[in-house]
Amino acid sequence: MVAYQTVVVGTDGSKSSFGAVDRAAAVASATNALLVIACAYYPTSKDDVERAQDVLGDEAYQVVGSAPAEDTLQTARDRAVQQGATRIETVPVRGEPVKSLLDVVQQHSADLLVVGNRGLNTLAGRILGSVPSEVARKSSVDVLIAHTT
Structure with a gap:
C-alpha cells in the first residue's frame, strides 16, 4: 500500500469536525503526509453573527465571518500538532463546504479527504444531503468518514 502524501480535512469549528481533524492528523503523522486543514465560510458581519448566536445557540458555529474561520483554523492546527502532525497548512475557503x-x-x-460523520444519519441529512455523503459521492480521491458523533 502506498502511503498518503497529502491529507485534506474540513472543519467548521464543531466538536465533530475537530474529531475529524484529530483523525486526519493521526493519519498524516503516521505517513509523514502534509495535512491541509480547510474551513469553508461565507463572510458575515459581527452583528449578523451575534444575531445568529442568539437564535441558533449551539448551532451558531455554522455562522462565521473570516476572523472566526481563522480562529477555527488555529484551534484545528493546535489539535493537529497534539496528534503528532508536523507538516500542516491551513486554508480558509470562501464558499459552501x-x-x-x-x-x-x-x-x-x-x-485523502477526511470528514466527520455529522449529519450522515439524520433525517435532514438524508433529505437535504450532508457534507460527508456529498464529498464521498463526488470525490475523486479516497474519503475517510471519521466516526465523530
Missing part, C-alpha cells in the same frame, strides 16, 4: 473541500483537494493534489 462540499465544493470548497473538493477544490482544496484538487489544488493540493491530495490523495
Whole structure:
C-alpha cells in the first residue's frame, strides 16, 4: 500500500469536525503526509453573527465571518500538532463546504479527504444531503468518514 502524501480535512469549528481533524492528523503523522486543514465560510458581519448566536445557540458555529474561520483554523492546527502532525497548512475557503473541500483537494493534489460523520444519519441529512455523503459521492480521491458523533 502506498502511503498518503497529502491529507485534506474540513472543519467548521464543531466538536465533530475537530474529531475529524484529530483523525486526519493521526493519519498524516503516521505517513509523514502534509495535512491541509480547510474551513469553508461565507463572510458575515459581527452583528449578523451575534444575531445568529442568539437564535441558533449551539448551532451558531455554522455562522462565521473570516476572523472566526481563522480562529477555527488555529484551534484545528493546535489539535493537529497534539496528534503528532508536523507538516500542516491551513486554508480558509470562501464558499459552501462540499465544493470548497473538493477544490482544496484538487489544488493540493491530495490523495485523502477526511470528514466527520455529522449529519450522515439524520433525517435532514438524508433529505437535504450532508457534507460527508456529498464529498464521498463526488470525490475523486479516497474519503475517510471519521466516526465523530
